[in-house]
Structures are given as structure tokens and as C-alpha cells.
Amino acid sequence: MTAANVLGGVRAAIIDLDGTMLDTVPDFHVAINQMRAEFDLAPMTAERITLMVGKGSENLVRTVLALDFDEAGVATRFATAMDAYQRHYLAVNGDVSVLYPDVLAGLDALKAAGLRLACVTNKPIAFALPLLRQKGLAGYFEIVYGGDSLARKKPDPLPLTQVCADFDLAPAQVVAIGDSSNDAQAARAAGCPVLTVPYGYNHGHSIHETDSDGIVDTLLVAAHLISLHNQPAH
Numbered sequence: 001m002t003a004a005n006v007l008g009g010v011r012a013a014i015i016d017l018d019g020t021m022l023d024t025v026p027d028f029h030v031a032i033n034q035m036r037a038e039f040d041l042a043p044m045t046a047e048r049i050t051l052m053v054g055k056g057s058e059n060l061v062r063t064v065l066a067l068d069f070d071e072a073g074v075a076t077r078f079a080t081a082m083d084a085y086q087r088h089y090l091a092v093n094g095d096v097s098v099l100y101p102d103v104l105a106g107l108d109a110l111k112a113a114g115l116r117l118a119c120v121t122n123k124p125i126a127f128a129l130p131l132l133r134q135k136g137l138a139g140y141f142e143i144v145y146g147g148d149s150l151a152r153k154k155p156d157p158l159p160l161t162q163v164c165a166d167f168d169l170a171p172a173q174v175v176a177i178g179d180s181s182n183d184a185q186a187a188r189a190a191g192c193p194v195l196t197v198p199y200g201y202n203h204g205h206s207i208h209e210t211d212s213d214g215i216v217d218t219l220l221v222a223a224h225l226i227s228l229h230n231q232p233a234h
Helices: 003-007 025-038 046-050 057-065 071-092 103-112 125-134 158-167 181-190 219-228
Strands: 012-015 116-120 143-145 174-178 194-196
Touching: 003 219, 012 158, 012 219, 025 046, 025 057, 025 071, 057 071, 071 125, 103 116, 103 219, 116 158, 125 143, 143 158, 158 174, 158 181, 174 181, 174 219, 181 194
Parallel strands: 012 116, 012 174, 116 143, 174 194
Antiparallel strands: none
16 A cells, blocks of 8 residues: 555644654663663663663663673662663753754644644653653644553554544544654554654664555655645644
8 A cells, every 4th residue: 555545534643752753862871871870880882772762661771781680680670770760861851862853844844734743652751741841842742642651552552542532533544653663563553554764763673674654754754745645634
């Protein structure tokens, strides 16, 4: 099925945060290494952390600990490490992360095309909301769901189907835009069309290996593609 076929009836977009709108690895890099310092562990490179991002904070902290401890060691240290990570992340949240090119222009274009917007991220909501505000993104979104907002997070389809219900739209009318297989798998399971960007964090895999309806260089390109096949809702 071509992009024209799947985007023709789109009336809303669900947009991922980390790796799609913001490069947040610099924030993760600071927080993770400050957490590791509390355990007298050597710092990690940003490149290594990039491969671990995208499946939620709990998974990130467990994966980081597993580099130095066995399963039992991770289990005994997890609560303390999670507390330290959250404390350090909240302190740095947004300070060194940066917007990807054409994100604001893309969001403006999506709104101009008449689309309703939601942000669905696996980042905890306590991190996501202040980050969106700090970067001037919060006002674009009617709905924001974090990884702990609902019973399950991406790649489970629940957050996407919940947005569709909130907007009273069929999944086929709501396009998901993200940077990883988490976004694509959630969209496929929810019945939503999905576009992917090539520059984010896809767990070390090429985005070309991900099943999506198209790869778009930026959110602005995504907006133009959707507008091409979609009449504004009135």
C-alpha cells in the first residue's frame, strides 16, 4: 500500500519525543554517568547509551547496571540506581538536549493542515511534561502520554489506541511518527499508519529494517507528505 493510500484520511498525528523531536542523549549521558559515579563505576560514552534508549527508564537503568553486575547484582541495586538516575535526570532534564532540524516548522505545518496532535513517549510523564514545556513544544499537543501514564507502553498498541479513542477517530485516521521499531510495532498493532525518521534511536538497527509506510527526513517533510494526501478537517 502506498503512502497516498494510507495517509488519505489522516486527521491526527501521534508523535514520539526522544529521537523524533529531541536529541535527548546528552541528558541521558549526564544522568547515567552521575548515577554510575554513585556506584563507583566508570563513565559510559554517549554512543553506547544511544543504543539503550527507547524502551523506558526502567529498562535503561537495568541495561546499564547489567554491564557491570550479574542478574542478582542488578536486582539488589536497581531501586537505589533508579532513584539516583531519576534524581540526576530531573536535575539536567532539557538542559543539554536539542531540537532536531525542522521540528517546530513541522509541528506548525501539521497544525496548519488541520491535524490534531498527541505526543506519546516511553519517557516517564514527570520527565516528558517539563521537557516539552522547556523546549516550547507543549502547546502543540492536546494529549501527552508518558511511559507510565497507562498500563502498557510502546511497542504495545495501548497508548496509540487510547489516543484514537480520546480523539474519537479510527486508527486509520491517526498517523504515528517516530524513530524506532517501538513506534512502528505499536502503530501496526493499533491499525495506524506510521512514518519513521532516520536520525533517532532505533536500538542500533537501521530504520530501513523497520516496517513503516515511509521514511521522512524531518517532521516538516512528514507534514508536507500528509498534506499532499489529506484535506484539512473543518
